Amino acid sequence: MNDEPLGRVLDKLYDAGLTEIFIRVPLSAADRFGVKMDNFHLDLSSFHVHGDYGTGTDDEASAQSGLITITYGYSRDHRLDLKQFILDLIWSGDGDIPL
Numbered sequence: 001m002n003d004e005p006l007g008r009v010l011d012k013l014y015d016a017g018l019t020e021i022f023i024r025v026p027l028s029a030a031d032r033f034g035v036k037m038d039n040f041h042l043d044l045s046s047f048h049v050h051g052d053y054g055t056g057t058d059d060e061a062s063a064q065s066g067l068i069t070i071t072y073g074y075s076r077d078h079r080l081d082l083k084q085f086i087l088d089l090i091w092s093g094d095g096d097i098p099l
Contacts, residue, residue, distance in 0.1 A: 023099075030097045039093030048075065048082040 013021065030037060053070040068085045075084060091098045 026097050026099050030092060030099075035092050035097050036094040037092060040090050040099070041093060042088060042090050044086055044088045046076055046084050046086045048077065048079050048084045050082065053083050 029035070049070060070083050070085050072080070072083055073086075075082070089098055
């Protein structure tokens with residue numbers, strides 16, 4: 001096995017729409033295994049980054065495009081000098097299925 005089959009699969013996943021796949025797979029698993037969807041948990045993690053990144057001046061356009069917005073903001077680790085992005089994950093309270 002080499003990197004070509006992996007690259008083709010990644011290209012197909014991207015063309016299919018990763019957001020759609022990441023939504024359909026856990027919802028299908030939750031439905032198949034009867035996971036209750038009446039209780040959810042939310043976890044936020046922030047990551048600070050080094051380097052030259054453009055500012056997220058048009059947050060609405062970035063959100064619609066699915067791009068991560070890298071910008072200054074509240075820093076839990078008190079690094080106001082660094083830009084950051086936030087990753088959040090919601091999962092079911094029953095079965096810990098990531099949604």
